[in-house]
Structure formats: structure tokens, C-alpha cells
Amino acid sequence: MLNVCAPSAEEKQEIASALSMIPRQPVFGRDFEVARGRSTLEAQPDFLQAGANAQMSDSPDIADWVRMRKEFAAQAMFLNVQYSFSTDAKNMIETLVFRVRDPKDLLEVTIEDSASAVTSPATMLSTNTPANRIKLERFGKSSVVLARCYASEAGPAPDQSAYESLFQTASGIVADYRRGLGARQTVPSELARVTGAGAKPRAVKH
Numbered sequence: 001m002l003n004v005c006a007p008s009a010e011e012k013q014e015i016a017s018a019l020s021m022i023p024r025q026p027v028f029g030r031d032f033e034v035a036r037g038r039s040t041l042e043a044q045p046d047f048l049q050a051g052a053n054a055q056m057s058d059s060p061d062i063a064d065w066v067r068m069r070k071e072f073a074a075q076a077m078f079l080n081v082q083y084s085f086s087t088d089a090k091n092m093i094e095t096l097v098f099r100v101r102d103p104k105d106l107l108e109v110t111i112e113d114s115a116s117a118v119t120s121p122a123t124m125l126s127t128n129t130p131a132n133r134i135k136l137e138r139f140g141k142s143s144v145v146l147a148r149c150y151a152s153e154a155g156p157a158p159d160q161s162a163y164e165s166l167f168q169t170a171s172g173i174v175a176d177y178r179r180g181l182g183a184r185q186t187v188p189s190e191l192a193r194v195t196g197a198g199a200k201p202r203a204v205k206h
Contacts, residue, residue, distance in 0.1 A: 005149035005158050012163065014144055018109050018136050019169045021077055022098055024176050031071040036190040038064050041088075063088040066190040068181055077101060083177060085121065085187045092117050092124050096177055107137040111170045122188040125178065131170035 007015065041061045065086040072078050079101040086093050091114055098109045112133040115124050132148035146166060151157040160167075178184065 004145040004147040005160065007144060007146050007163075011144045012146075012166065015134055015136060015146055015166055016169075018106060019134070019166065019173065022109065022173055023072075023076065023078075024173070026081070026177075026180060027073040027076065029071040029073050033067075033069040034186065034190065035067045036065065036194050038062060038194055061088045061090075064191055064194045066187045066194075068183070068186065070181065072101075081177060081181075083181050083183060085125075085183065085191075087117055087121055087191065090117055091115070092121055094124075094129065094174065094178075096174055103139055105139055105141075107139055110135040110137070111174055113171070113174060120188075121191055122184075125184045125187060128171060128175045128178075131167055131174055134166060134170050 039062070041063055063086045065084060067082065067084040069080055069082045071080045077100065078098045080099055082095075082097040082099070084093075084095045084097075086095075093112065093114045096111045100106050100108060110133075111131050112135075113129040113131045115129055130148075134146045136144040138144065146163055148167065149158050149160060
């Protein structure tokens with residue numbers, strides 16, 4: 001993932017084009033899926049990958065997650081959208097993946113945002129957290145990635161003003177689908193079930 005802070009003008013246009021094709025008022029089909037779980041992660045799976053500003057640990061993390069998938073109507077360019085929300089001791093990560101129905105050059109579009117786990121998932125979901133990573137998976141080509149880059153010990157944050165419109169569009173898409181998929185209601189309730197399932201059983205006194 002080279003040049004994620006500053007994609008070329010051609011890649012910038014490719015990202016803008018892909019984002020413009022995502023329906024902001026989608027028509028969904030009947031098929032859907034809701035899953036939840038807890039994972040011990042030494043390496044995070046694709047749908048839980050953290051953005052550039054997320055804090056990572058060398059020790060295995062335990063993440064509680066909820067995943068929802070809905071199919072688009074048959075005439076839509078995209079086959080389905082998958083939304084996932086994960087939370088561990090340090091981060092909460094929200095990810096949208098749009099898979100193309102008839103992939104040619106473009107295979108899928110991923111948008112991600114993340115926040116420090118200093119508040120509850122319900123609180124994070126009640127605000128529109130800005131997108132910090134956009135990724136295009138392409139057929140037979142390397143991925144195109146734009147990530148929000150921050151200041152570090154190596155130097156100040158790079159000037160990403162030329163890409164601000166892309167981040168704003170991506171953030172709007174996440175807000176639309178968070179609302180359209182009912183994530184603000186579903187995610188907290190499903191995470192509560194994960195927490196309950198993972199609780200240690202009480203000892204029975206005889």
C-alpha cells in the first residue's frame with residue numbers, strides 16, 4: 001500500500017468515481033445476514049483491519065464484533081454491502097465493504113473509520129465518525145488506498161487538503177448506511193449478547 005497518504009491524480013479520480021457509484025438511497029433485496037462473535041486475534045482478519053490511527057498491540061487482542069450483510073436489488077451495480085463493527089481494549093472500528101455484482105476492473109470498495117475505545121460503542125455510533133481509510137480492490141491490479149495520515153515522531157502530518165472531498169464523501173456514505181442498516185440499534189444489542197455469552201458461569205453451591 002504505497003502512497004496511501006497522497007495517491008496520484010489518476011488514483012484520486014478513480015476513488016472519486018468509485019464512491020460516486022455507491023447508491024446513497026439503496027434499494028435492498030430480501031436476503032440479509034446478521035452475525036456476532038468474539039475473536040482472539042494475533043493478526044486481524046480483513047473485515048477488522050485497523051486504520052492508520054488505530055492503536056495496535058503486540059499481544060493478541062480480544063475483539064467483540066458484529067457483522068451485517070444486505071443484498072442490493074438485482075439491477076444494482078453492487079451485489080451486497082457488508083457492515084462490521086469491532087471493539088477491543090483500545091479501538092472501535094467500523095467498516096463498510098461494497099462488492100461489485102459483475103466485477104471487471106473494480107472488485108470491491110471498502111470504507112473505514114475508527115475511534116479510541118474510551119467511550120461506548122453506542123456513543124460512537126450516535127456520532128458521524130469521519131472516514132479515515134478508503135480502499136479499492138481491483139482485478140489484476142494493485143489496490144488503490146487513501147488513508148488519513150497523522151503527525152508522528154518522524155514529522156508533521158502531510159497536507160491532505162486535496163483529498164478532503166473524498167474523505168467527506170466517504171464519511172457521508174458511512175453515515176447513510178449506518179442509518180439504513182439500523183446499526184445504531186443492532187450493534188449495541190448484539191454486542192451485549194456477545195458480552196453475556198462470554199461471561200464466566202457462576203459456581204453452583206451444593
